[in-house]
Amino acid sequence: MTIFVQATGGFFSWEWVVNHLDDIWDRTVEHLMLTAIAVAVGMVISLALSVVALRYRWTYAPITWFTGILYTIPSLALFAFLVPITGLSVLTAEIGLVSYTLLILIRNMVAGIDGVPPATVESARGMGYTDRGLFFAVELPLALPVIIAGVRIASVTTIGLVTITALIGQGGLGFFILRGLNLFYSPVGTTQIVVGTVVSVALAVAVDLTLVGVERLATPWSTRRAVT
Amino acid sequence: MRTHARRTIAGAAIVAFALIAAACGSGDDGGQKEGPTITIGSAGFSEAALVGEIYAQALEADGYQVERKLNTGTREIYAPALEAGELDLIPEYTGSALTFLGGTPTPDSTETHAALRVAWEPKGIEVLDYAPAQDKNGFVVTQANADSLGLAKVSDLAAHNGTLVLGGPAECPERPHCLLGLEGTYGLTFKEFRPLDAGGPITVAALQGDEIQVGTMFTSSASIFANGFVLLEDDKGLQPAENLVPAMRAEIIEAYGDDIKQSLNAVSSKLTTAELTSLNKFVEVDGEDPEKVAAEWLKAIGVVE
Amino acid sequence: MVNAKGRHMIEFLGDVAAWFGDSANWLGTTGILNRLREHVQITVAATAVSMIIAVPPAVWLAHRRIGGTFVVAVVNIGRAIPSFAIVVLFLPISIRLGLGIGFWPTFLALLFLAVPPMFTNAYTGVAGVDPDLVEASRGMGMTDWEVLSKVETPMASPVILAAVRVAAVQVVATATLGALVGWGGLGRFIVDGFAVRDSVVVFAGALLVAGLAIITEVILGTVERRVVPATLRSRAEGVESVVA
Numbered sequence: 056m057t058i059f060v061q062a063t064g065g066f067f068s069w070e071w072v073v074n075h076l077d078d079i080w081d082r083t084v085e086h087l088m089l090t091a092i093a094v095a096v097g098m099v100i101s102l103a104l105s106v107v108a109l110r111y112r113w114t115y116a117p118i119t120w121f122t123g124i125l126y127t128i129p130s131l132a133l134f135a136f137l138v139p140i141t142g143l144s145v146l147t148a149e150i151g152l153v154s155y156t157l158l159i160l161i162r163n164m165v166a167g168i169d170g171v172p173p174a175t176v177e178s179a180r181g182m183g184y185t186d187r188g189l190f191f192a193v194e195l196p197l198a199l200p201v202i203i204a205g206v207r208i209a210s211v212t213t214i215g216l217v218t219i220t221a222l223i224g225q226g227g228l229g230f231f232i233l234r235g236l237n238l239f240y241s242p243v244g245t246t247q248i249v250v251g252t253v254v255s256v257a258l259a260v261a262v263d264l265t266l267v268g269v270e271r272l273a274t275p276w277s278t279r280r281a282v283t
Numbered sequence: 284m285r286t287h288a289r290r291t292i293a294g295a296a297i298v299a300f301a302l303i304a305a306a307c308g309s310g311d312d313g314g315q316k317e318g319p320t321i322t323i324g325s326a327g328f329s330e331a332a333l334v335g336e337i338y339a340q341a342l343e344a345d346g347y348q349v350e351r352k353l354n355t356g357t358r359e360i361y362a363p364a365l366e367a368g369e370l371d372l373i374p375e376y377t378g379s380a381l382t383f384l385g386g387t388p389t390p391d392s393t394e395t396h397a398a399l400r401v402a403w404e405p406k407g408i409e410v411l412d413y414a415p416a417q418d419k420n421g422f423v424v425t426q427a428n429a430d431s432l433g434l435a436k437v438s439d440l441a442a443h444n445g446t447l448v449l450g451g452p453a454e455c456p457e458r459p460h461c462l463l464g465l466e467g468t469y470g471l472t473f474k475e476f477r478p479l480d481a482g483g484p485i486t487v488a489a490l491q492g493d494e495i496q497v498g499t500m501f502t503s504s505a506s507i508f509a510n511g512f513v514l515l516e517d518d519k520g521l522q523p524a525e526n527l528v529p530a531m532r533a534e535i536i537e538a539y540g541d542d543i544k545q546s547l548n549a550v551s552s553k554l555t556t557a558e559l560t561s562l563n564k565f566v567e568v569d570g571e572d573p574e575k576v577a578a579e580w581l582k583a584i585g586v587v588e
Numbered sequence: 589m590v591n592a593k594g595r596h597m598i599e600f601l602g603d604v605a606a607w608f609g610d611s612a613n614w615l616g617t618t619g620i621l622n623r624l625r626e627h628v629q630i631t632v633a634a635t636a637v638s639m640i641i642a643v644p645p646a647v648w649l650a651h652r653r654i655g656g657t658f659v660v661a662v663v664n665i666g667r668a669i670p671s672f673a674i675v676v677l678f679l680p681i682s683i684r685l686g687l688g689i690g691f692w693p694t695f696l697a698l699l700f701l702a703v704p705p706m707f708t709n710a711y712t713g714v715a716g717v718d719p720d721l722v723e724a725s726r727g728m729g730m731t732d733w734e735v736l737s738k739v740e741t742p743m744a745s746p747v748i749l750a751a752v753r754v755a756a757v758q759v760v761a762t763a764t765l766g767a768l769v770g771w772g773g774l775g776r777f778i779v780d781g782f783a784v785r786d787s788v789v790v791f792a793g794a795l796l797v798a799g800l801a802i803i804t805e806v807i808l809g810t811v812e813r814r815v816v817p818a819t820l821r822s823r824a825e826g827v828e829s830v831v832a
Binding site for chain 2: 617618683767
């Protein structure tokens with residue numbers, strides 16, 4: 056009898072993996088897309104809020120306070136709470152995912168800009184840069200390492216959170232994890248959990264390394280390696 | 284100028300990132316039937332998702348375009364979604380659905396089905412023909428506990444009021460055919476209720492580990508027999524008729540015409556409790572893909588070539 | 589003038605307040621007090637065990653100045669592991685090990701969450717101690733062990749304690765996932781509320797978890813302030829972007 060598979064059957068079935076490479080690929084792409092949208096939207100919102108915070112210093116505290124509270128809300132609760140309002144949709148998932156990126160992105164954007172040496176700013180002004188030109192041509196590029204460090208953390212965190220969206224009908228690799236949760240007495244179930252986990256981690260590491268590469272390309276003048 | 288180039292690269296990388304996001308690949312659109320995509324949902328347990336998958340493939344074979352949103356939680360989540368148009372078709376269980384809508388089902392299949400039809404019509408939902416297959420809430424215990432505590436019927440549990448732990452899906456305490464009925468109809472009291480899953484492996488594990496003594500499972504589940512559990516007889520008739528039936532939005536039927544009901548009704552006519560249980564076994568016990576099991580069964584009954 | 593949406597919100601918040609006001613919701617195995625107790629217990633246990641697993645090896649490695657790149661990789665990979673996946677993964681493992689459902693899968697998953705940042709920060713903290721200071725201590729005749737225990741570890745304490753604080757708060761939030769694998773804790777309100785579409789209970793659950801997270805942050809922050817001398821405190825600030 057196949058039921059007590061814990062004793063007889065295995066934990067992992069390569070056969071299942073080989074038969075489902077297509078599905079695994081589809082779900083990985085889905086996962087990446089959900090992540091990309093969240094981080095992209097998060098960056099836009101964070102950039103706007105960072106500009107505000109840099110301009111009007113007193114807003115930094117309330118902004119980080121608010122985004123910090125968002126960050127403390129357990130993701131499961133945020134998604135569960137949004138479902139009756141925005142349905143079992145990508146929108147619900149994205150609202151939640153974007154919320155969790157804001158704190159780290161804003162903090163790193165502001166810290167990055169603040170970290171630009173005042174002397175550099177002074178000489179740029181001396182060269183005739185306007186405020187706007189200064190921001191985009193001088194401060195932002197010099198702040199890039201710290202900003203990208205924030206994007207890295209936000210991306211990796213988001214990839215992890217996307218798995219939870221399977222519980223509200225979205226997909227990504229969380230689909231396999233949820234399927235496995237409903238089926239873990241069979242090796243097919245446990246294999247799916249392992250696949251969902253391993254591919255998520257691999258995806259996160261790959262994205263992390265890619266962003267490290269982007270940072271190196273974008274800031275050839277920095278001889279020191281980024282701290283994180 | 285150099286800074287400009289570097290900035291551009293970083294900017295381009297970010298734009299590329301966003302472009303990947305924007306490039307939503309849509310599915311293939313080779314459907315022969317012109318009309319709205321049919322979104323199929325289901326309750327969040329494997330049998331419901333399997334039947335949903337069967338409906339999906341039956342419709343696809345007829346040339347309809349289908350989107351799957353299976354495993355959409357509990358009735359509190361998918362029923363409003365159906366009524367609101369977020370879902371277009373779901374597999375339902377006549378008795379529980381009728382109770383949810385405020386009606387009173389009976390053990391009679393035809394009666395309950397007719398009442399469900401009437402209850403859902405004003406909300407724009409058409410209930411199609413029902414299948415002979417039924418899946419009711421079943422309360423199970425391990426063989427060991429059945430022997431030592433003398434349990435064969437649900438009413439036998441009364442002798443152990445207050446000492447046993449009941450496990451089941453999170454919504455069980457709110458369901459007339461679950462904990463509410465056990466307390467009301469059978470006069471049972473449990474030491475504790477533990478929310479686990481919908482008759483799935485977590486419940487099985489909890490029973491095997493004796494973390495719960497009574498588990499809520501589904502009568503057509505293959506796991507009851509496969510794990511050597513004892514299904515307690517529903518001697519006071521708490522469970523009503525629970526025939527499987529497709530519930531579909533009337534708007535979709537209007538858009539396509541009555542032909543759309545053909546395949547679904549053909550599926551229902553061939554779906555008996557025995558068939559359903561064996562399909563469940565393939566998925567739950569043998570670990571086969573629901574998609575494959577659905578496809579093979581549809582071929583076997585001649586709904587799909 | 590409060591518009592319809594505003595009125596809706598106020599009504600909803602009123603429902604939430606009423607839920608908290610109902611004493612039946614506080615008592616019993618499924619009540620707030622018991623779930624809170626379960627949640628606090630697992631947080632304390634997971635944080636304490638993680639510290640024991642993470643800190644001593646990290647401190648020793650840093651003292652010997654070995655394993656630097658490995659340590660950075662640890663935190664990066666640790667952050668890449670989705671907690672939901674680990675909780676679910678540990679469920680069948682826990683069952684097969686005879687540990688049952690609920691507590692153990694959740695606890696083990698929380699260790700995976702808390703150990704990497706604690707490990708990395710303990711290492712960076714000790715490795716970052718001013719080498720001149722270490723030299724001077726050796727020059728004063730301190731043994732290797734004394735350098736480690738009397739100089740390096742105290743100097744690294746701000747960074748280590750900051751990591752413990754941040755990890756503990758994350759543990760509080762992540763322990764909610766345990767409700768998906770048969771455990772209790774405050775996550776029960778969220779998961780069970782979601783199942784029956786009771787937004788009031790979901791919201792109340794979220795409030796409780798957020799509240800506990802904030803209390804944890806405050807308590808551990810106070811401990812940090814007491815234990816760490818003012819001069820060393822500014823070091824800890826830079827930690828946030830690594831650990832958070």
